Amino acid sequence: MTLSHEGYIGVFDSGVGGISILRELARALPHEDFLYFGDSANAPYGEKSRDQVLRRSRSIVDMLLDEGCKAIVIACNTATSVAAAELRGEYAHVPIVGVEPALKPATLTPGVERILVMATPITLRLDKYQQLAERWGGGHEIVEVPCPGLAARIEQGNLEADDLGALLDTLVGSYFGLVDGVVLGCTHYPFVSHRIRQAVGDVPLFDGACGTARQLERRLADRGLLSKSKAPGEVEFSSSRDTSEELELYRSFFDLPL
Ligand code: DGL
Numbered sequence: 001m002t003l004s005h006e007g008y009i010g011v012f013d014s015g016v017g018g019i020s021i022l023r024e025l026a027r028a029l030p031h032e033d034f035l036y037f038g039d040s041a042n043a044p045y046g047e048k049s050r051d052q053v054l055r056r057s058r059s060i061v062d063m064l065l066d067e068g069c070k071a072i073v074i075a076c077n078t079a080t081s082v083a084a085a086e087l088r089g090e091y092a093h094v095p096i097v098g099v100e101p102a103l104k105p106a107t108l109t110p111g112v113e114r115i116l117v118m119a120t121p122i123t124l125r126l127d128k129y130q131q132l133a134e135r136w137g138g139g140h141e142i143v144e145v146p147c148p149g150l151a152a153r154i155e156q157g158n159l160e161a162d163d164l165g166a167l168l169d170t171l172v173g174s175y176f177g178l179v180d181g182v183v184l185g186c187t188h189y190p191f192v193s194h195r196i197r198q199a200v201g202d203v204p205l206f207d208g209a210c211g212t213a214r215q216l217e218r219r220l221a222d223r224g225l226l227s228k229s230k231a232p233g234e235v236e237f238s239s240s241r242d243t244s245e246e247l248e249l250y251r252s253f254f255d256l257p258l
Contacts, residue, residue: 021073028210029213029217036250112180237254
């Protein structure tokens with residue numbers, strides 16, 4: 001078997017969303033090589049069954065490990081909630097880092113009392129999020145808003161279009177001026193941060209990218225897996241919707257100013 005991406009860090013999501021995490025990983029660990037896989041042919045995950053998301057996650061991890069990846073980042077809140085614990089049990093020899101809604105930094109920010117949490121329906125339903133909310137939510141008012149349709153709409157690109165603003169108004173517009181901060185509990189949402197602020201007001205937004213990068217660095221260091229190279233790392237994109245247009249879309253999301 002040829003391991004064509006030996007020593008890379010495999011990063012995956014249901015589609016373009018995980019690129020918001022990948023950007024931070026590549027910034028924080030500039031000498032690492034990354035292989036990104038977006039499962040756009042099967043997006044969105046957030047409205048699928050638990051079993052479907054688990055099956056897709058397992059087969060993507062298999063594929064990334066067959067490529068020779070030394071670590072995996074599940075750059076998807078939904079897949080992390082569904083699959084991280086099981087995958088860590090099955091692939092104990094590989095560091096597997098997930099992402100979670102950034103409730104902790106939000107609740108630790110002075111002045112942020114009433115917090116809107118936007119995420120996929122599955123993420124908000126599962127125990128992992130419920131435990132997080134129990135751990136960090138005390139003393140705050142947490143308003144959870146499942147956002148069906150939003151990740152799928154972001155997958156289509158064209159992020160300045162009117163229909164996206166209308167969708168956000170329908171989902172969260174009723175909270176305009178009524179919250180102190182918003183947790184972006186899906187990795188697709190940072191790409192529409194400016195549109196979310198238009199819908200809810202100019203408040204701080206919290207996402208899991210920095211926490212995930214710190215965790216990945218720790219896990220690689222613990223196992224002596226950090227790259228020893230001094231050269232800039234590579235970032236490669238692949239997708240289950242394997243067309244040149246799709247890969248071009250991924251690259252454009254990687255370069256978008258956030
Ligand atoms: N970006 C993913 C997340 O963080 C999944 C969105 C979806 O496919 O529904 O939850």
